[in-house]
Amino acid sequence: xxxxxxxxxxxxxxxxxxxxxxxxxxxxxxxxxxxxxxxxxxxxxxxxxxxxxxxxxxxxxxxxxxxxxxxxxxxxxxxxxxxxxxxxxxxxxxxxxxxxxxxxxxxxxxxxxxxxxxxxxxxxxxxxxxxxxxxxxxxxxxxxxxxxxxxxxxxxxxxxxxxxxxxxxxxxxxxxxxxxxxxxxxxxxxxxxxxxxxxxxxxxxxxxxxxxxxxxxxxxxxxxxxxxxxxxxxxxxxxxxxxxxxxxxxxxxxxxxxxxxxxxxxxxxxxxxxxxxxxxxxxxxxxxxxxxxxxxxxxxxxxxxxxxxxxxxxxxxxxxxxxxxxxxxxxxxxxxxxxxxxxxxxxxxxxxxxxxxxxxxxxxxxxxxxxxxxxxxxxxxxxxxxxxxxxxxxxxxxxxxxxxxxxxxxxxxxxxxxxxxxxxxx
Amino acid sequence: xxxxxxxxxxxxxxxxxxxxxxxxxxxxxxxxxxxxxxxxxxxxxxxxxxxxxxxxxxxxxxxxxxxxxxxxxxxxxxxxxxxxxxxxxxxxxxxxxxxxxxxxxxxxxxxxxxxxxxxxxxxxxxxxxxxxxxxxxxxxxxxxxxxxxxxxxxxxxxxxxxxxxxxxxxxxxxxxxxxxxxxxxxxxxxxxxxxxxxxxxxxxxxxxxxxxxxxxxxxxxxxxxxxxxxxxxxxxxxxxxxxxxxxxxxxxxxxxxxxxxxxxxxxxxxxxxxxxxxxxxxxxxxxxxxxxxxxxxxxxxxxxxxxxxxxxxxxxxxxxxxxxxxxxxxxxxxxxxxxxxxxxxxxxxxxxxxxxxxxxxxxxxxxxxxxxxxxxxxxxxxxxxxxxxxxxxxxxxxxxxxxxxxxxxxxxxxxxxx
Numbered sequence: 051x052x053x054x055x056x057x058x059x060x061x062x063x064x065x066x067x068x069x070x071x072x073x074x075x076x077x078x079x080x081x082x083x084x085x086x087x088x089x090x091x092x093x094x095x096x097x098x099x100x101x102x103x104x105x106x107x108x109x110x111x112x113x114x115x116x117x118x119x120x121x122x123x124x125x126x127x128x129x130x131x132x133x134x135x136x137x138x139x140x141x142x143x144x145x146x147x148x149x150x151x152x153x154x155x156x157x158x159x160x161x162x163x164x165x166x167x168x169x170x171x172x173x174x175x176x177x178x179x180x181x182x183x184x185x186x187x188x189x190x191x192x193x194x195x196x197x198x199x200x201x202x203x204x205x206x207x208x209x210x211x212x213x214x215x216x217x218x219x220x221x222x223x224x225x226x227x228x229x230x231x232x233x234x235x236x237x238x239x240x241x242x243x244x245x246x247x248x249x250x251x252x253x254x255x256x257x258x259x260x261x262x263x264x265x266x267x268x269x270x271x272x273x274x275x276x277x278x279x280x281x282x283x284x285x286x287x288x289x290x291x292x293x294x295x296x297x298x299x300x301x302x303x304x305x306x307x308x309x310x311x312x313x314x315x316x317x318x319x320x321x322x323x324x325x326x327x328x329x330x331x332x333x334x335x336x337x338x339x340x341x342x343x344x345x346x347x348x349x350x351x352x353x354x355x356x357x358x359x360x361x362x363x364x365x366x367x368x369x370x371x372x373x374x375x376x377x378x379x380x381x382x383x384x385x386x387x388x389x390x391x392x393x394x395x396x397x398x399x400x401x402x403x404x405x406x407x408x409x410x411x412x413x414x415x416x417x418x419x420x421x422x423x424x425x426x427x428x429x430x431x432x433x434x435x436x437x438x439x440x441x442x443x444x445x446x447x448x449x450x451x452x453x454x455x456x457x458x459x460x461x462x463x464x465x466x467x468x469x470x471x472x473x474x475x476x
Numbered sequence: 477x478x479x480x481x482x483x484x485x486x487x488x489x490x491x492x493x494x495x496x497x498x499x500x501x502x503x504x505x506x507x508x509x510x511x512x513x514x515x516x517x518x519x520x521x522x523x524x525x526x527x528x529x530x531x532x533x534x535x536x537x538x539x540x541x542x543x544x545x546x547x548x549x550x551x552x553x554x555x556x557x558x559x560x561x562x563x564x565x566x567x568x569x570x571x572x573x574x575x576x577x578x579x580x581x582x583x584x585x586x587x588x589x590x591x592x593x594x595x596x597x598x599x600x601x602x603x604x605x606x607x608x609x610x611x612x613x614x615x616x617x618x619x620x621x622x623x624x625x626x627x628x629x630x631x632x633x634x635x636x637x638x639x640x641x642x643x644x645x646x647x648x649x650x651x652x653x654x655x656x657x658x659x660x661x662x663x664x665x666x667x668x669x670x671x672x673x674x675x676x677x678x679x680x681x682x683x684x685x686x687x688x689x690x691x692x693x694x695x696x697x698x699x700x701x702x703x704x705x706x707x708x709x710x711x712x713x714x715x716x717x718x719x720x721x722x723x724x725x726x727x728x729x730x731x732x733x734x735x736x737x738x739x740x741x742x743x744x745x746x747x748x749x750x751x752x753x754x755x756x757x758x759x760x761x762x763x764x765x766x767x768x769x770x771x772x773x774x775x776x777x778x779x780x781x782x783x784x785x786x787x788x789x790x791x792x793x794x795x796x797x798x799x800x801x802x803x804x805x806x807x808x809x810x811x812x813x814x815x816x817x818x819x820x821x822x823x824x825x826x827x828x829x830x831x832x833x834x835x836x837x838x839x840x841x842x843x844x845x846x847x848x849x850x851x852x853x854x855x856x857x858x859x860x861x862x863x864x865x866x867x868x869x870x871x872x873x874x875x876x877x878x879x880x881x882x883x884x885x886x887x888x889x890x891x892x893x894x
Contacts, residue, residue, distance in 0.1 A: 053681065055536035055580055061547040090498065091826050092679045111535035129757070138816045140823030159598035159823050181480060193763035193783065196715035200611040260536075302713070304604040336550075337541045349597025372605050380522045411548015415501050415565050419830040 057308040064410040066073075070252075070423040077271035080248040085263070086255035088420035092160045094256035095421055096266070098174060099153040099428070103220045103244050111228050113219065115187065119153035120241070121145050124176040124181035124265055129183055132169055138380045141166045143173075149219050150362040151432060163262050174245055179237045183408035188229045190198070190289060195226060202307035203372055205298050207472040208310040214366055215467050220288065223269045247274050249281040251431070255424040259431050288313075288364040290469075306378040306474025310385060311368030312467045316360040317433045321458060323446035325358060325367075328455050332356050332388060333369055333414075339388045339402070340369065348384065350377045360433065364369065367462070375475040392459035396452040409447045411438075440448050477852055478835050480665075481672040482843075485679060487688040492839050492848050493733035494667035496832060502668035503833050505579055507840040509663070510656035511558040513696060513774065514578040514634075521635020524555040525599050525644055526652055530562065532591030534581035547573045554634050557774045558673045561694065563833060568669035572678060579682035582662065585653055592646055603612035603634050611714045612884060614867050621708050623722045623777055627699035630751050658689025662753040663843045667836040674850065699775045706880040711887050716763070716783050721874045725780040728771055729845055733867040735861045736769055736778060741817040742809060743767040743780070743800065743864070748816070750800055751780070759786050761796050773845075778873050779824040790883055801874040808863045821858045 072084035077168050103112040121143060122129040134142045141163035144155045155173065158166045198204045208223040215221030252270060254263075290313055300306075315322055333340035333356025340354045348456070354371035373381040397405075416422055480494045503857050515522045530553065531540045544551055549566030564574045567875070579857030607613045616632045624630035635641055664677045664683075726732045743751050744767035751765045784793035830833050840853040 053685075055576070055583075058543050059570075059576050061573055062567075062569040064548055064569075085680075091829055093823070093826055093830075130748065130753060133753075134816075137746045137748040137820060138812065140821075157823075157827065159826065185758065186545075189760075189785065190756070190763040193716055193785065197611055197783075200713070200715055203607065218600070244600070304609040335545065337545050345598055346594060349594040350601070352598055353601035372601075374601055374604070406543065407548045408545040408550075410747035411545075411570075412550060412569050414548065414567055415550065418499065418501070419834060421830070428547055 062416055063407065067410070067414050067417070067440075067444060068383070069417070070420065070424055070435060071437060072424070072427055075267070077247070077267060077273050079271060079276045080228050081250055081252060081270055081274065083252045083254065083266075084231055084424075084431075085258050086420050086424045086427070087258040088256065090257060090328065092257055094160060094163065094171050094254060094258065094262065095424070096156045096158070096170070096201070097153050097253045097424075098170070099151050099251045099253065099432075100244050100249050101151055101281065102149075102219060103240060104223070104282045104284050105217070105286055108398075109231065109236055110222050111224055111232055112236060113146045113152060113244075114224070115232055116179075116240045117147040119179055119183060119187055120154065120177045121173055122187070123178055125179040126171045126176065127172055127179055129180070132173065135169045136166060139165050141314065143170065155170050160257060160259060162264060164265060167265060167269055172275075177241055177245075179234050179241070181234055184232060184234055184237070188232060191224075192226050192229050194346065195224065202303060202305065202473040203370070203404055204302055205300075206307035206309045206370075206471045209296045209298060209473070210368065210469065210471045211313065213293065213296060213471070214311070215315060216291065218286050218363075220286050220361055220364060243279075243281050246277040246281060249275055249283065253424050253428065255297070255420045271423070285363050294469050294470040295433070296469075298340045299476070300474050303375050303474035305372045306375050306472055306476060307370075308378065308382060308385075309368060309370050309471040310382070311366055311469055312464070313365040314358055314365040314462060315441070316365035317361070317429065318435060319365075321462075322358075322360070322365075323443045324450045324454060324458055325462065326443075327405060327409065327447055327450050328392065329356055329358050329365050329367065330409055330457070331401065332392060335405075335408055337339055337408075340385065343388060344373070345386050348377070348380075350374055350381045350384075362432065378472065378474065378476050389463050393463060394454065396456055399452065402452055402455075408448050410444065413444070425447055478829065478839065480839055480848060482848060483676060485659065485684055487659040487684070487686055488691070488844060489679070489683050489686070490663045491675065491679050492663070492843060493670065493672045494665065494835055494839060496668050496765045496835075499668050499832055500568060501832065502571045502574070502666065503563060503565050503576040504571070504578060504671050504839050505561065505563040505665045505836040506582075507663045507844060508560045508562075508657060509661045509692070509844060510560055512631065512633040513557050514692075514694065515628060515658065517628065517631075517645065517646060518640070518875060520631040520637075520640045520820070521561055521633070522640075522644065522648070522652060524635070525595065525641055526632050526649065527553050527555045527560050527562075527601055528595040529583055529585065529591060529649060532588055532595065532651070533586035534577075535581050535586060537577060538586065540577060540581065544573060544577060552749075552892075555886045557633055559841070561840065562838065563837065565833060570693055570785060571670060573618040575678045575682040576753045576759065578664075579686065582659065582683065583656060583686050584631060584802035586852050587646055587650055589646060592644065592649060596641055598685050599634075603638050603641065607634055612718055613714075615718070615720060615884060616781055617884065618708065618710060619722055619880070619882050621718055622708055622882060624699050626697045627774060628696060628776065629699070629772060635788070654689070656692055659683065659686050659693045660688055663840045665840045665843075667839075668832050696774065699725060702878050702880075705876045707769060708881075709883045709885060714884060714886050715779070716786070717790060717886050718783050719781065719797070720882040720884070721780045721794070721797060722880045722882070723878050725769060725776050725778045725873050727775055728773050731814075731873070732869050733858045736815050736873065737771075738780065738814070738821070738858065738861055739804060739866055739870055739873070740767045740769050740803065741820065742813060745817065751782070751797075752805070754800060755782065755796055759796060761785060761793060765797075772809045794881065801870070805867065805870040805874050809866050811863065814861070814863055814866065818859050818861070822855050825855045
């Protein structure tokens with residue numbers, strides 16, 4: 051059998067993407083629980099997600115420090131005992147800080163849930179932030195900060211975030227002094243206001259058996275105290291800086307980190323899905339225009355990409371790369387050229403169709419297991435959106451026209467609004 | 477438990493099929509049995525550079541990525557000192573596109589001068605980004621030649637130096653392809669929403685006609701036993717001192733491997749681990765400390781790495797590490813602690829079964845080791861390790877005469893104003 055290898059096999063468009071929707075429970079104490087049940091492996095992921103408290107510029111590290119140090123000791127368990135208990139049962143307990151929410155995540159085999167859950171309960175209700183652990187955190191974070199500040203991409207990101215988001219959780223990057231200012235009393239106060247059932251969403255995914263769910267409801271419903279005052283999770287207004295250009299010179303740099311971008315809309319805006327298409331064309335996948343031009347044609351960089359970050363109170367469109375120090379200006383000129391082309395020329399139908407298929411395939415591929423379905427839900431839920439968002443998204447990806455994308459490029463990619471940050475040599 | 481079927485084409489291509497109908501996706505993972513260890517010492521970094529060139533078009537298909545993206549697929553690849561691994565994820569309805577693309581580049585590449593020129597630049601930028609323009613980025617370029625004197629593990633996958641990449645010629649690229657990229661040196665795993673029958677038919681159709689090529693017979697100089705303590709000190713533009721102690725250890729297929737990996741878990745996995753608890757939390761000597769193994773197919777490395785706090789001398793830091801290494805070599809690990817790391821390994825294996833691509837990569841890797849089926853015996857092997865074996869391995873590894881210490885000293889920088 052001879053085959054003609056120059057002809058690509060037939061392919062099918064992706065039409066139907068099914069998302070698993072959760073079952074919702076509201077417990078008596080106000081806790082919202084969402085369950086994604088699947089067969090398969092005997093394991094669970096539980097995520098307790100809390101809204102961050104209002105940013106206080108005088109005590110800017112509190113959300114971050116409290117969310118990170120919550121596992122470092124309770125009234126009954128030391129940090130070491132918490133770690134021992136979790137590790138012994140082959141479980142994983144992660145405390146993570148995010149811009150809008152922070153969360154505690156437990157990965158556990160079902161068979162060990164009755165041993166691992168009480169530890170989480172203790173952490174969520176009785177954390178004490180021992181002074182010794184706070185001191186260790188401060189010392190180690192200060193050391194790690196010194197290393198981070200030697201990385202050009204980190205320096206560029208910090209400057210960029212500050213310029214676009216000012217004095218907010220999104221704009222803040224800690225300095226060594228900020229760690230010094232951490233007070234245990236402040237942390238305790240912050241903890242008690244933030245980590246309460248009415249400010250919590252619990253998302254369970256995996257193989258949810260009845261005994262497990264009963265145990266969870268008993269422990270985090272009936273036995274988690276009802277609170278009176280709601281947590282203040284409002285946030286100060288995001289105000290971007292008037293200065294649009296930042297250059298941090300790093301003598302001897304072999305590469306320069308560049309970050310170029312501007313304020314954008316977030317997921318709740320009707321244009322967001324179409325902007326995702328436009329962004330994908332520009333720098334959102336391996337075959338994007340930025341990669342094709344600046345890596346694959348010019349060889350200026352190992353990688354370049356763009357993305358739109360959707361936060362609760364703002365959005366940001368950014369392009370990031372690390373480029374050879376000697377070609378920094380040339381690379382920026384090419385980035386600007388590519389942005390300009392989106393505003394002046396229609397995206398060829400062939401390229402647009404490729405991007406449509408790529409994006410739908412990518413969405414389908416991102417639904418690898420039940421955890422990924424829960425992640426999709428989080429995107430919606432914390433933006434105050436419903437599943438119609440994904441229906442609209444798929445519809446937009448399939449049907450948005452080159453004319454509409456050109457109009458959007460002109461509407462959103464206003465040259466005067468761009469911020470440009472370079473760390474390295476320019 | 478990861479189920480699979482296995483067959484071999486007449487040209488020697490080994491194919492493994494993992495049916496998983498819980499997903500609408502499919503993965504195609506092709507492992508080529510070639511890594512940086514197979515390079516000429518004068519042309520290091522070649523296996524990795526070559527991986528980049530595999531995306532520069534093949535004999536009948538001018539560009540690789542575009543047709544894949546057009547059918548909703550994504551792909552990537554990595555090169556290690558031992559293997560080069562390529563993978564595609566795409567909607568299963570379009571699986572044939574993956575066969576078309578992968579078979580054409582196994583058949584022959586386009587060998588374009590333009591592609592070579594650009595990818596040389598891209599890889600040199602990668603070299604800068606990951607190894608030269610990062611604090612401590614060049615550690616592996618310095619540590620490997622300290623641990624290995626003979627074996628090609630003495631250079632990193634990126635290459636010994638940028639010049640080796642800059643000098644690569646198209647003839648070298650062609651010769652490398654001929655030597656390593658053929659059905660006999662490859663293992664293909666197809667996983668996801670597919671059937672074995674379908675994969676057999678597609679494999680036959682697209683790969684069946686590719687000439688078998690020559691089997692590459694590996695004859696690498698093996699690293700002799702280390703007989704003396706080794707040490708190097710470098711000073712660089714880094715903010716903090718950093719200490720690396722590397723030991724030679726057995727290869728991936730050696731019986732002792734499982735105990736060695738559990739030792740690294742006892743020392744450094746999670747917040748209950750010994751080094752973290754003792755040296756970061758209790759004695760407060762380090763801001764961070766890690767222990768890990770390279771898992772290499774030939775003689776590997778067991779590495780302990782930590783950044784001492786600013787008021788701690790290098791001598792004190794090293795002594796504290798050695799104290800923990802002595803302890804695990806002389807005292808039997810308590811039953812609870814051993815059970816803990818074994819439980820962790822067991823649950824990690826269960827979690828890994830939720831990731832299709834990871835399963836496919838693991839099957840390919842274990843087939844390379846000799847039998848894909850051994851993937852399902854891994855957990856058992858970790859659970860069978862005894863406290864005595866842990867002690868025996870620790871004793872064998874943690875000897876001064878088997879150590880290579882690299883001290884990375886912070887050069888006090890010019891004051892910098894923000």
